[in-house]
Amino acid sequence: MFLAYNHRYLRLVGAEMLNLHRMRLLVELSRRGTIGQVAEALSFSASTVSQQLGQLENEAGVPLLEQVGRRVRLTNAGELLVRHSEGILQQVERAQAALAATRSDIIGEVRVATFQTAALALIPRVLEEMNFRHPDLTLYLTEIQPDSATSALQAREFDLILGEEYPGYDQPQVTGIDRKMLFEDPMRIYVADKWKPNRDRKELADFADVPWILEPKGKPARDWAETACRAAGFEPRVRFESADLLVLARLAETGHGATLLPDLVWDGYHPQAQFVSIATKPVRNVYTAVRTGAEARPVLVELRNILVSVCDRRADIAI
Template identity: 45%
Template sequence: MYDLHRLRLLRELSHRGTLAAVAEALGYSPSAISHQLSILERETGVPLLEPAGRGVRLTPAATGLVAHTEAIMRELERAEADIAASRSQVTGTVRVATFQTAAHTLVLDAIDRLADPHPQLTVTFAHLNAEAAVPALLARDFDLVLSEDYPGLPSAPHPGVTTRTLTTDPLLLAVPARWSARELAELADVPWVMEHPGTAARTWSTSACRTAGFEPRVRYETADLHLHAAIVARGRTAAFLPRLGHDPTPGIRLVPTGHARTITLSIRAGSGDNPAVTAFQNAVTAV
């Protein structure tokens, strides 16, 4: 019978990409990881790793073995959920990966809702973009992921991950209150603040401006949406802001765009029956 610990190391390598990343995540040395995987190769009798530049990659046999390991991990997760459900109290730690505006609102409100009914449950969270968050969910760095999908830019599905829509969040055009412009097409010659190139928010924002007939003149770039609002309030730029977490602000006029982003919640397949995960899902849904 193959050693489960070594199978998990191979699985970690498939998710994290390098021996160094696996070692950092698990607190081992890269040489220790390599040694354990060499033993696994001897156990299976087939090559599991092959050179790829300065690193290694999984062979087809290793990829198949990882698929079996994923199934084993899902069953172990279900076993953990069954044991947790047998306890009288919801305990443990729920680790949440989230984006900025959800952290400021949904996550903090959910933590408040959980404090009285589940005092032994701890919720931790980290601000992480969706591109990094879902792989981290699969690698078991997190238990839940809150993500945002912009119109026309749905996230790719991931095997082993269950995703559902939590809510929709209107996208608003934000302009300084003293500006006369009330439609997007009137803002062709003004400066903008947007998120960085390559993000879904930037892709959608640029597309919205192009649909209105102009290329946006992006003067400031930041992922901090509260900074977007502050720059608009000072009369410097226009911006797109989500409704979530942005109440009416002096100096800003908010104009509906008719578009909304979708906020989703993702968990690993097999973890949905875990009482701690369920408690957080219920709380954030209620929020």
């Protein structure tokens, strides 16, 4: 028995054909846990996903799912097919990348997801560079919360993501994702003069009595900030919350409290308050990620190279 490939199907000779699209749905089910979540992520109805998985079971000739209460879970055969499907889908990515490399130009479309500060500070320069080098390439950009970006990349909603990782909150290595560091982004206290009488506040612990302005609970940045404050010996008294870092910056510089912000915020935005460095010198890691197998796709190689170039040319923040 051997594998044969034809268009969107793989076939074990002597068995039914296995549809690549349905195999992808099975992989997504293994990652997301419920048919409803798969349907939402891929913009299908739940009934369509169930129907497609049922057809995949017929193609496989063995049960792939079993009912557990109101949910389904993978059988041993289903888990086996998921492992093979992940490898097959990566090979398809590599084949597409190899075919694209035979072209002398970079054309088509590329979909990028990013977080707010990178969208403000880096993406305009990246777009200028891409438009100059490859005018026939269309780049689609979406701002997305970093904590949902990896699953969106796996679901093929995007081709590349710009991600962030806060100190002490290392993200687990995800199978099927090729990740590369771009740069380290220092984190510092940002606070108005009214909270720094005689400039005697020099450490994080010195701001224990100051109101704090942080991201909402549950966000990695908030978790890190609270952990840092507790390590300094106090529980931050959070008065204001926002997922928009520019809102945090504006509230801080108008005297409503202190906040903790990465330096990338100040690329193109003139600070009007004061900075206080933290003794432990924490940094936020900024990285790019693509699906394994697609890392050799010429447009993604070029996009990553341009991002590195743009980051290298960033002006140092003057304090």
